[in-house]
Amino acid sequence: MEKFFSQSQEYLPFLFQGVTYTILVMLCAFALATGLGLILAFMRVSGIVPLAWVARTVIVVVRGIPGLVTLYYIYFVFPDFGIALTAVQAAIIGLGIAYSPYMAEIFRAGIEAIDRGQTEAALSIGMHWGLVMRRVVLPQAVRVALPPYGSTMVMLLKDSSLASTITVADLSLQGKLLASSTFENTTVFTLVALIYLAMSLPLTAFNSWLERKLRRS
Amino acid sequence: MSVIELKHVRKSFGTHEVISDVSFSVEPGEVVCIIGPSGSGKSTLLRCINGLETYQGGEIIVHGESVDATKSRIRGIRTRVSMVFQRFNLFPHRTALENVAEGPIYVKKEPRAEVYARSRELLARVGLGAKMDAYPAQLSGGQQQRVAIARALGMNPDAILFDEPTSALDPELVGEVLSVMRSLADEGMTMVVVTHEMGFAREVADRVLFLDGGVLVEQGSPDEVLGRPQNARTQDFLRRVLPA
Numbered sequence: 367m368e369k370f371f372s373q374s375q376e377y378l379p380f381l382f383q384g385v386t387y388t389i390l391v392m393l394c395a396f397a398l399a400t401g402l403g404l405i406l407a408f409m410r411v412s413g414i415v416p417l418a419w420v421a422r423t424v425i426v427v428v429r430g431i432p433g434l435v436t437l438y439y440i441y442f443v444f445p446d447f448g449i450a451l452t453a454v455q456a457a458i459i460g461l462g463i464a465y466s467p468y469m470a471e472i473f474r475a476g477i478e479a480i481d482r483g484q485t486e487a488a489l490s491i492g493m494h495w496g497l498v499m500r501r502v503v504l505p506q507a508v509r510v511a512l513p514p515y516g517s518t519m520v521m522l523l524k525d526s527s528l529a530s531t532i533t534v535a536d537l538s539l540q541g542k543l544l545a546s547s548t549f550e551n552t553t554v555f556t557l558v559a560l561i562y563l564a565m566s567l568p569l570t571a572f573n574s575w576l577e578r579k580l581r582r583s
Numbered sequence: 584m585s586v587i588e589l590k591h592v593r594k595s596f597g598t599h600e601v602i603s604d605v606s607f608s609v610e611p612g613e614v615v616c617i618i619g620p621s622g623s624g625k626s627t628l629l630r631c632i633n634g635l636e637t638y639q640g641g642e643i644i645v646h647g648e649s650v651d652a653t654k655s656r657i658r659g660i661r662t663r664v665s666m667v668f669q670r671f672n673l674f675p676h677r678t679a680l681e682n683v684a685e686g687p688i689y690v691k692k693e694p695r696a697e698v699y700a701r702s703r704e705l706l707a708r709v710g711l712g713a714k715m716d717a718y719p720a721q722l723s724g725g726q727q728q729r730v731a732i733a734r735a736l737g738m739n740p741d742a743i744l745f746d747e748p749t750s751a752l753d754p755e756l757v758g759e760v761l762s763v764m765r766s767l768a769d770e771g772m773t774m775v776v777v778t779h780e781m782g783f784a785r786e787v788a789d790r791v792l793f794l795d796g797g798v799l800v801e802q803g804s805p806d807e808v809l810g811r812p813q814n815a816r817t818q819d820f821l822r823r824v825l826p827a
């Protein structure tokens with residue numbers, strides 16, 4: 367145990383360098399997935415058949431491909447088409463795309479949970495589609511979508527470790543490098559696991575707090 | 584000029600024709616009640632007038648303007664013809680006052696302070712002066728429907744369409760809603776009311792329309808249609824709904 371603490375002091379600074387990338391990739395990919403997910407969800411509920419069809423197809427295709435393969439594709443295949451990205455850029459874009467179908471379905475479920483009668487009431491006072499969404503549907507859909515949205519953030523935090531496979535020096539890659547140079551597998555990977563946990567637990571706690579708060583109001 | 588005019592309107596869902604060649608008009612200040620059995624197309628007819636449904640034949644004209652649910656002009660028409668729904672359809676995340684103010688502020692872009700002042704007056708007028716800040720879930724069905732009527736009035740409409748406004752209410756709450764509607768009629772509001780309340784139709788309507796199977800079977804004064812119906816289908820329907 368004493369050894370664990372003394373080694374920890376030595377290893378933590380190196381691992382924290384990785385944490386920066388983990389958080390960077392997670393937050394940017396989350397923002398991108400949210401944006402893409404909103405667009406896909408709006409296309410699906412737009413009532414415009416070709417738009418809904420395109421969105422459905424994109425969702426099915428992207429969801430059917432492992433996130434890891436999406437990352438490989440963007441990092442290793444895109445350069446063949448003249449699109450060369452840094453590892454961090456590729457990780458953000460890849461994870462953002464890979465997560466967008468889940469976001470889209472979360473938002474769509476939230477939107478569709480709102481009673482059709484309210485949409486009609488809003489239309490009947492002369493609102494246009496955007497205003498119906500902004501003033502009537504979305505404020506209520508948020509309550510439905512927030513809990514699953516929050517858990518997706520935790521999932522994305524963990525899946526950001528996929529970025530290490532395309533050389534992003536995130537927490538998991540730093541851990542791997544450290545372990546292979548020190549052979550202290552137990553200490554290093556215990557620390558890595560604890561750091562991931564330390565990041566995800568507050569997120570989970572925040573989610574449950576938010577959920578309780580929403581349920582009460 | 585008629586407020587609302589229907590000329591040979593036809594509407595089908597797929598191959599199922601639910602409105603067949605319906606023509607009638609509503610004059611300013613008139614109260615028209617539409618009665619008829621379930622599934623006869625009463626709701627569909629109102630929804631066509633408000634552009635919530637498209638129709639396939641004939642023409643619906645509101646204040647000289649043709650109603651086309653696929654054109655953006657429909658929004659202008661909707662601000663002039665309000666609708667009150669069977670299930671109230673209030674916005675549950677907004678207070679009674681906000682429900683009434685929503686359209687004038689966000690659709691008609693009227694100044695907030697004026698809108699709130701007027702909305703308060705309207706709520707007071709439907710007997711809800713004490714419930715301005717209540718959310719719909721905190722109100723009874725009758726109170727919710729009165730908020731919905733205030734919301735319709737808030738748009739300063741030329742006419743209000745009511746689709747069975749009391750059918751979802753407990754019997755003891757029907758009276759408060761009907762009395763608000765009666766006072767609107769007395770003040771000269773143009774109204775089209777789909778209803779099963781024959782007493783209301785008899786006392787308040789200027790004209791009663793009987794719709795059956797999408798066909799406008801008979802129309803006339805309440806005395807004529809409810810008292811001395813000429814058509815066998817009307818007679819049959821009234822025998823079933825009116826207490827002997």
Ligand SMILES: Nc1ncnc2c1ncn2[C@@H]1O[C@H](COP(=O)(O)OP(=O)(O)OP(=O)(O)O)[C@@H](O)[C@H]1O
Nearest residue numbers: 596599601619620621622623624625626627628747
């Ligand atoms: N969205 C729809 N799709 C297909 N058919 C519909 C749709 N809406 C209504 N209908 C059909 O149209 C017909 C007329 O319905 P509508 O709701 O207008 O009747 P109603 O007179 O209002 O009846 P009620 O007194 O029960 O409210 C019915 O046969 C109904 O099944």
Ligand SMILES: [Mg+2]
Nearest residue numbers: 625626627747
């Ligand atoms: Mg109906």
